[in-house]
């Protein structure tokens with residue numbers, strides 16, 4: 249797992265071999281220990297180069313080993329042995345040097361990187377800290393502020409930035425191993441003492457206490473309950489204040505707590521889940537590895553409202569040529585300006601040229617005649633979308649894929665309006681579409697595997713977490729959101745306030761509670777849907793019967809606010825009040841509290857004390873219960889699909905792994921027991937009726953999440 253060769257007569261070349269990312273598995277660590285020993289004891293060897301095969305230095309510790317009993321030589325003594333070697337050791341960094349991979353490189357005396365390489369200590373995103381000396385070595389090398397930035401965010405830096413920061417000694421555009429060997433020859437025989445980072449003092453940081461206090465406050469705020477970023481700050485503080493050996497001891501203690509934490513398990517689950525959803529399967533048996541995507545060179549977007557503009561930007565940024573169609577001239581001109589500005593901003597951020605020429609604007613739908621794929625993004629209205637699909641079917645060349653950007657409409661109904669329903673899929677983007685990570689690719693019963701493969705591949709190119717889901721009302725994300733929001737409304741009726749509900753959810757880790765989120769997205773959106781469903785009635789009726797609609801409990805609170813013109817941030821009033829329309833700072837609104845009081849009195853409801861636990865159990869377990877229904881219905885292939893959707897698109901705290909992982913952590917029996925409890929109290933609420941899959945899982949002994957498949961009839965999970 250580590251190959252040894254002698255090159256240029258006196259350089260020992262060690263090559264890590266563990267595809268795909270040369271992770272530091274037990275075998276690789278053993279290989280490094282053995283080959284380093286061999287190089288150091290060979291009198292003909294004057295210096296050593298460590299590199300990785302297949303253009304990647306090392307992706308860090310083998311994350312798959314974390315769940316098991318770790319065997320093989322430990323990382324820290326291995327890295328210390330390299331640092332204390334009496335021959336220069338040079339790391340030749342191509343591709344990535346991440347986590348333990350970078351720590352290994354920091355143990356080397358010199359680092360040469362290819363210009364396209366990326367380096368970082370991303371352990372924090374796995375719920376860990378760089379505990380093979382990274383938290384102690386990096387601050388000594390590049391100073392406390394820069395090290396804190398890298399370690400607490402886990403961000404990967406380019407080779408150019410690494411050079412600027414002082415992490416690497418040289419960057420090359422040529423063959424990195426050749427450059428490293430040449431470099432190793434040039435430094436043979438030089439004193440290595442100044443190159444041993446562990447012996448450096450940490451660069452002085454003025455006002456250390458105040459500095460760390462401020463950093464800790466910021467990190468706590470952005471961590472939203474995640475513990476690893478805080479431990480990272482504590483570890484770097486140890487580097488800044490303690491001798492190396494004591495700092496290492498502190499690093500070890502902090503890591504010991506993180507390593508076995510539920511948060512680390514959740515974050516590592518997310519890492520693998522995000523990769524597993526790419527291996528999609530459909531209930532028909534079609535799957536990612538047997539369905540060939542069609543080539544897409546040219547795409548079109550129809551409708552340049554907020555969503556269409558974001559989608560155009562996301563497509564153009566992949567390098568595709570895009571025809572952007574808007575029939576209204578004024579809208580088209582405004583969209584052109586907005587899209588160009590977004591492309592320019594994005595390009596500036598990424599340090600590339602804006603793809604302005606990649607977009608051609610047109611008022612005429614005929615302009616899409618020769619594109620390979622169209623994304624329709626007109627207003628969410630089935631009649632309008634149907635009309636557009638009929639036009640597209642007449643205009644587009646044979647074989648063009650027709651995708652609809654919809655958050656809830658029936659993809660199959662649209663498909664049935666075209667002569668080639670197999671070419672139709674839904675692409676549910678989230679606003680702003682060029683920023684948000686999530687894409688639900690919605691297949692109907694007639695969507696071809698090729699159409700799904702093409703949409704999934706396009707999503708990946710756009711950098712989206714793309715999840716293939718079946719066609720049903722709300723697909724996965726919004727279908728699960730419905731009971732969550734309804735429970736929040738019911739809690740208001742029973743005595744809670746928007747502030748209480750939001751606080752409980754934000755303390756759980758959501759960036760915004762349900763009411764602040766609703767104010768942001770606009771209360772009128774849900775109102776329109778409920779009107780369409782025939783649920784909205786004049787607000788004069790009172791009593792329990794007025795709150796039973798279509799045979800189930802219904803809260804008209806959202807409708808009543810809309811009738812008052814309170815649509816949220818855009819009108820300056822919603823569940824909260826705002827300084828002015830469009831303002832973002834939510835303030836508690838006495839009007840709302842008296843409105844709730846009057847509403848309860850009108851309906852004979854007596855307010856009771858509601859605590860955070862009840863808020864979490866009712867909102868989250870109702871959402872999770874819907875997730876079990878979705879799995880049982882075969883709409884999502886496995887729990888990881890649901891979890892990726894919720895973490896990347898709905899603000900579910902990543903360190904809690906997603907709703908289905910969370911249910912697994914809480915214990916399925918507990919979730920079932922609480923749902924049964926609330927269902928007894930609220931028999932007129934069907935979404936509190938535990939799903940049969942949840943019952944089956946509990947009856948079969950609550951298997952761990954990767955074994956749920958055995959209880960799911962239509963499983964196509966890949967984890």
Ligand SMILES: CCCCCC/C=C/CC(=O)SCCNC(=O)CCNC(=O)[C@H](O)C(C)(C)COP(=O)(O)OP(=O)(O)OC[C@H]1O[C@@H](n2cnc3c(N)ncnc32)[C@H](O)[C@@H]1OP(=O)(O)O
Nearest residue numbers: 268269271307308309310311312344346347348370507523
């Ligand atoms: C008290 C105990 C002390 C223990 C000390 C433990 C020390 C830990 C320090 C660490 O090093 S933690 C690991 C830090 N490294 C990372 O977080 C890197 C994770 N990987 C990536 O970011 C990316 O994979 C990549 C390296 C940038 C490559 O990206 P690319 O898009 O090219 O490929 P992927 O699809 O992401 O990955 C391909 C394949 O490889 C698997 N994989 C990637 N990294 C690892 C890893 N470190 N360990 C195990 N497996 C890894 C990945 O899962 C993919 O496989 P899959 O089958 O498709 O899932």
